[in-house]
Amino acid sequence: MADSAILQQAKPRLELRGVTKRFPGVLANDNVNLKVKPGEIHALLGENGAGKSTLVKMIYGVLAPDAGEILWNGDPVQVTSPRAARRLGVGMVFQHFSLFEALTVLENIALGLDAKFSQRELEAEIRRVLDLYGLKLDPRRIVTTLSVGERQRIEIVRALLLNPKLLIMDEPTSVLTPQEVEQLFETLRKLAAQGCSILYISHKLHEIIALCETATILRGGKFVAECDPRNETSKSMAELMIGANLKEISRGPGRTLGAEKFAARNLSLPKHGDFGVALKDISFSVRAGEILGVAGVAGNGQNELMEALSGEAGARDDAILLEGSPIGALNPTGRRARGLCAVPEERNGHAAVAELTLALNGALTARRRMGFVSAGLINMGRARAYATKVIGAFTVKALGYQSTAGSLSGGNLQKFIMGREILQEPSAIAVSQPTWGVDAGAAAAIRQALVDLASRGCAILVISSDLDELLELCDSLVVINLGSLSRVMKVGEVSIEEIGLLMGGVHGDPQATVEMTEALHAH
């Protein structure tokens, strides 16, 4: 290819030489090199804590490197602020959107721009960008009414309005349906074809194989390898990422499912607040030893379902059944006493309290079930011993029970939380996003622990927006969309297309989704 020969000779759009960043006690980036060519889609791969975010923050001017050089089109530059980065031509789409729910798309974009435009100019400009890249988005819509995929497009348009020469995408697909992912990839390929370089941060290896031409792999803050993902497998790249052989989940031989253990019967809850989702007539049944997955795009009632199951939101007494007896009227402590444990999605401030020690964070949910409390007093010896046991059994990297939850990395805290619930030997457990933002090694350990728990006869419900995780972990699957559950599907028999459509691939119009699904079945 002649084109690629020219690209080979051209100066890299962005080059990092020996970039080092030190935080108190941590070397976040150690002498990292990175070269992104013009028009290249370049993956930045690494586990949580490998230093991807720090590196990107330096490119985008949020942090300043302690040592090393940043070269832009071959010239050394000082990127002193995000504004300076945008002036150079660096755009960034963050993993967490910063949008005002009550404002329109247009108003949100206007608020994020450095330069002032008139409303009309801006709208014309937005429509031009949308047309150019075939993006579907109505500038006049209010953000609340948009799907997550559409919200992400706002951030993309905001970045594209500045005609970037390098677009940084941080974990862009974590909240998208398979169809939305495909649309995003088309946009990115179009952008790259027009000469814009893309730095794509992700830990989803099959996406990187499908999209990227080059991948730079970081581990523990250091550059490990640069490779062509198209010549690699998910497994080989994952092993470069974690620096060890990746263990596959082993399911116990001859696992048999028992009788129904954990069930919901026509569970409905009105919506809470302006941005809440009402639960409509939710029914499911999980047998002993079974793992039921709840797939869906974030914000379709997952949090509401979790709160109804954990007991944080009250429900009709017979709407939730544990081993045949109604528990819907019990509070979280009462449900745990009966054997139903729960892990919400949010680690800090919901499943754990950052300011408290691990011993007290253990007592948070285990205090009654594990017998720490007598006469209103907590037996601290037992609480410490339990925290120590969890730390040991789940290889949590922490100094000990006296460490505060806030001092742990996300993955380690999640292992502690999962361990805290699993070691209570619940008869049923509801878990939301068990490996969200957790590195591959820790995620594998958490999934293995869940499978092992199921093989001991626990009924498990896993809510996750990571479809790969559900397909790997679960026996059966339902999809949650706008607060309702789909029919139950056996994991061996489902098609990704159908799940994608049920997840709301056709957004904002449930009827269209139904029609599309039916059409798919007719084929």
Place this chain on the structure above:
Amino acid sequence: MRIRLEKRRELSRVMLALSPIGAVVMTMIVGAIIFEGIGYDGPRAVFEIFFTPVLASYKWPDVAAKAAPLILIALGLTFGNQAKVWNIGAEGQYLLGALGGAGVAILTQSMHGPWIVPLMILAGMAAGALWAAPVAFLRNRYGVNEILSSLMLVYVALQLLNYLVTGPWKDPNGQNFPQTAPFTPDQRLPAHLFGLPFPPGLYIAFALALVFWLVMSRSEYGLGVRIVGEAPKAARYAGYRASNAVWSTMLISGGMAGLAGVLETTTQSGQLNLGFPSGYGFTAIIVSFLGRLHPMGIFLAGIVLAISYVGGQVAQTTVHVPSSTAGIFQAMMLFFILASDVLVRRRLRIEWGAPKTAAARA
């Protein structure tokens, strides 16, 4: 140059314990400079306020008498402050405690027996808690901000005191002074106990500080209160109800302020008059924070604030500073403790100029 505040991951316990001392020292230094600047003998004023009451043993009974109510009220406020349920109206609950005790005193004017004082104390605590109850109810039921409702009830309590001592509870033999009849010997407690210059309230405060310490650090209730304050969602998940925390912390702080009020009347004033309100309920908020919301810290902080009250009076006569001086020093202490809190919990980072390059390193 960029100045930034970064959250610290691990808090230093030493820093947490030492920062109140730093706040007091800063108050002395800044206070000396300010009073020097406006034409007083600043260093001497600071000396009189903070050291004379400690060095002159004849001031100790006065310090102990003022420390007792401050510590009792501040202990009561601690649970609420941990749960982030802000009771600013302890002054009103303190008044109600005194009124409750005085009400029993009026009813038992002609009676005798050792049961009268305990009954007065119970009535005082109940009255204080009762004055806090509407605050909890309004907050839970209608989401009314407890800071406003508790503060406003202070003014209602003041009017109630006014009405009672100038009206129905006025001493018939009091030559028309706005005060209740003096308490009978059976309605009074000794001003000092066990041969030391300390009032009964100080011993009670010490015993309760130990109890509160146990409850706060070891009990399921104490843990729940902390979690409700630190992370309300985690509290719900852990099975604690925020509305219970609002009720219990308001009733505890109301009851403790009531206890302080009734002890004050039975040991010190021996009657109730218009001069009774002293601002202890407000100063106790400073005590609670200066004591790091820790019962033993509060005990010490109560003594420090009591010293500043007594020392303020000393400085008025010797250095001729205005009567509001003690208040100014108390406010500075609160300011410095809250400011040092920011630095204990966060790290101040100053980044000078442009980042170093690899060449500069090598």
